[in-house]
Amino acid sequence: MFVAEIGEPSRFTDAAHLVSWAGLTPKHRKSDTKVHRGPITKQGSGPVRWAAIEAAQKVPASAGWLVSSRARIAERRGRNIATVAVARKLLTLVYYGLRDGHIRALAPARAAA
Numbered sequence: 001m002f003v004a005e006i007g008e009p010s011r012f013t014d015a016a017h018l019v020s021w022a023g024l025t026p027k028h029r030k031s032d033t034k035v036h037r038g039p040i041t042k043q044g045s046g047p048v049r050w051a052a053i054e055a056a057q058k059v060p061a062s063a064g065w066l067v068s069s070r071a072r073i074a075e076r077r078g079r080n081i082a083t084v085a086v087a088r089k090l091l092t093l094v095y096y097g098l099r100d101g102h103i104r105a106l107a108p109a110r111a112a113a
Contacts, residue, residue, distance in 0.1 A: 001051040002094050015095040022048045024088050040084060048091070056087035066090070 012018045019025055022045055027038035042049070059066050066086055074082035097103045 001047060002091075003098065005045050005048045005051075006094075006098065009095055009098040012095065015092040018095045019088050019091050021045065022052060022091060024049060024052060024084060024091065049087075052087040052091045052094075053083060055090050056083045059086060059090075 006018065009018070012021065020041075023042045024040055027036075027041055029036040029038070056070070059070065061067055066089065069089070070082045070086045072082075073085050093103075
């Protein structure tokens, strides 16, 4: 689904542009010193947004840091917001996988000691 809809990843300058294109970024309205953040924009590709949300809901327990980050965000902000946040992270991984030609591990990089 992602490969068919996204196409060539070089169209996007970075992963944030892909996530924005998929409509998974929050609305951002500013007026003088007030900032209003709303729900996701839902602009862009509906199938990519749908696939990312579905994948985020079905993250296996073996994907440790994704599950723990979803639980941490859900505790503070709610389950739906946490699912969208994980979908953004998954779409970022998809972008780098398509761009580099190999799938990155779901485990975070270990810091050099």
